[in-house]
Amino acid sequence: MLTDILQRFSAFTLTVKHLSRFPHISDLISGSPPSLAATVPASEVPTLFREPYILSGYRPVQQDWRCYVLSLFQRHNESLNVWTHLLAVPVLLIRWWANVSALGCPLDAASLPLGLFMVSALTYLCLSVAAHLLQSHSVRAHYFFFFLDYVGVAVYQYGCSLGHYFYTSEPAWRDRIGRLFLPGAALFAWLSCAGCCFAKYKYRRPYPVQRKICQLIPTGVAYVLDISPVVHRLLTTSWTQESSLTFHTLQIASFLLSAFFFSCPVPERFFPGRCDFVGQGHQVFHVFLSMCTLFQLEALFQDYARRRETVVVVFGEWQLWWGCVTFPVLLTCCILTALLTMRYTDKKLREQKDTNL
Ligand SMILES: [Zn+2]
Numbered sequence: 001m002l003t004d005i006l007q008r009f010s011a012f013t014l015t016v017k018h019l020s021r022f023p024h025i026s027d028l029i030s031g032s033p034p035s036l037a038a039t040v041p042a043s044e045v046p047t048l049f050r051e052p053y054i055l056s057g058y059r060p061v062q063q064d065w066r067c068y069v070l071s072l073f074q075r076h077n078e079s080l081n082v083w084t085h086l087l088a089v090p091v092l093l094i095r096w097w098a099n100v101s102a103l104g105c106p107l108d109a110a111s112l113p114l115g116l117f118m119v120s121a122l123t124y125l126c127l128s129v130a131a132h133l134l135q136s137h138s139v140r141a142h143y144f145f146f147f148l149d150y151v152g153v154a155v156y157q158y159g160c161s162l163g164h165y166f167y168t169s170e171p172a173w174r175d176r177i178g179r180l181f182l183p184g185a186a187l188f189a190w191l192s193c194a195g196c197c198f199a200k201y202k203y204r205r206p207y208p209v210q211r212k213i214c215q216l217i218p219t220g221v222a223y224v225l226d227i228s229p230v231v232h233r234l235l236t237t238s239w240t241q242e243s244s245l246t247f248h249t250l251q252i253a254s255f256l257l258s259a260f261f262f263s264c265p266v267p268e269r270f271f272p273g274r275c276d277f278v279g280q281g282h283q284v285f286h287v288f289l290s291m292c293t294l295f296q297l298e299a300l301f302q303d304y305a306r307r308r309e310t311v312v313v314v315f316g317e318w319q320l321w322w323g324c325v326t327f328p329v330l331l332t333c334c335i336l337t338a339l340l341t342m343r344y345t346d347k348k349l350r351e352q353k354d355t356n357l
């Protein structure tokens with residue numbers, strides 16, 4: 001038993017050591033800035049980096065890390081994937097600041113879920129920016145940064161659940177699902193991270209249907225659960241009385257549209273090579289997901305303003321703190337899952353290299 005634990009610990013230490021191969025801040029700021037290589041067609045990058053119907057605008061692999069950071073200002077086929085989420089960050093911060101100034105938001109137990117929702121939204125946006133900006137460096141970087149992207153998505157799912165549960169849910173909904181909701185939301189958030197990491201590790205292009213099953217079933221169940229208090233309220237409450245319901249409707253509509261563009265490579269499917277810089281379905285997915293987050297922020301602020309006096313009385317301080325303590329626990333579990341999958345991916349890549357020699 002002890003040997004097994006020690007072996008697992010040393011394996012984890014090795015995984016952490018492997019991370020030292022990723023860039024340090026000192027690498028990024030030392031020396032003169034490198035010159036950026038021109039983008040190349042799909043045929044000049046490994047298959048892993050090729051996106052369906054995107055024929056050009058790929059950044060060459062194995063450049064200096066600083067080239068990928070500086071490619072923020074270069075025209076390539078990931079530019080708008082980066083900017084669509086990068087620009088959402090200041091917009092979200094401005095709306096946060098405007099709402100806090102208008103409604104007030106003291107640092108207390110009642111405002112904790114709102115704060116964690118904001119942290120979760122910023123986490124997924126920043127990790128998505130990092131993934132799209134830096135993944136082209138190498139096959140390892142591609143896997144590593146997309147595993148982290150899945151961590152961001154899981155954390156965001158749980159951040160939304162906290163907001164919906166404490167500020168949006170109605171008593172009749174809580175009587176039915178109640179205390180099972182947050183543990184269920186945390187479990188399915190972790191499962192969606194684990195499912196996406198596993199699918200990325202396991203399957204190669206052309207992707208089999210099992211890949212979509214691993215990604216979409218846990219993520220879909222997590223969304224249905226997370227949104228259930230909102231849907232219940234939309235169906236049982238008069239819309240004329242509560243302005244937040246319009247924002248909740250908009251967040252659901254934006255999410256459904258984003259899910260469509262995430263799953264289907266349109267419009268590039270109909271115009272191969274014409275959407276290499278602008279117009280890719282993934283860019284549209286990013287825009288709708290950012291809009292979904294902004295509508296959620298507005299809706300949650302209005303729900304918070306309406307319920308902040310009663311939220312501690314209804315749920316109790318203990319449940320608020322417990323709900324919020326599980327947030328860093330979930331974050332840690334997802335990071336460990338991503339690192340563990342990275343370790344298996346490294347092993348698989350080494351085996352492939354040995355076979356090719
Ligand atoms: Zn993306």
